[in-house]
Amino acid sequence: MLCQTHRQKTELGLAEYTETDVKQVLNEISRNSGTRFFKTFKMKRGRRYRDFLDYHWDGIKGSSCTYCTNLTIPERRFVRSKLREFEKIRANYKAVYRPLKAAMESKLQFARFVPRPRRVRNEDYVQPYEGLVAGITADGILCGLYFVTGAFYYG
Structure with missing residues (x-):
């Protein structure tokens, strides 16, 4: 259609x-x-997951990410594993999601991130679902990918 x-x-x-x-x-x-x-979605209240793409998506402009730049280590003492986690998140967004957004915006119309509806729990889906990154191709096809976790799998 x-x-x-x-x-x-x-x-x-x-x-x-x-x-x-x-x-x-x-x-x-x-x-x-x-x-x-x-x-247009607002930031979720409550617990924040630093690696979820919806916190980063709007702040990604070209090769920079406002959220990654402002991702600071809280005042309390951190173990080295937490410091490495922050570094991995920044590296992951620099290597994967910033180029992905740039490519999608150059090739697709209306490229955007759509988070999972608030009232819908993962148990309501056959597969886990956290959000969708998609756009419309020149041929009118919805093209994108959906996330089952944040954007970075630590397991």
């Missing part, structure tokens, strides 16, 4: 999809999924 809309727009000389087109098609596939895809 999105491809048909795109073909019609291409014939008229309009090359990109609009937010309304994408929202409408996604809502037809799954109730409120299009609306949720374009929603």
Whole structure:
């Protein structure tokens, strides 16, 4: 359906999809999924996981990440393993997620991170689910990946 809309727009000389087109098609596939895809999310209250992509995504600009830069070690004493964890998080985002976001933004329209709905627990899914990073290709295909943990697996 999105491809048909795109073909019609291409014939008229309009090359990109609009937010309304994408929202409408996604809502037809799954109730409120299009609306949720374009929603602006606020930071979650409560316990924060330093490695979850939703804390980093909006702050990633090119090769820098505001959240990684501001990720500081609290005043209390830390064991070396915690210091290494901070270093691993920064290295992981520098090597994987910053280039991923840059590539997605250059190749996909509406590239964004959509976190798991608050009221939905992981037990409600067949597989664990923490969020989705996706965008729309020039052919009208939703392309991306979903996360089963934060963004860095420590196990």
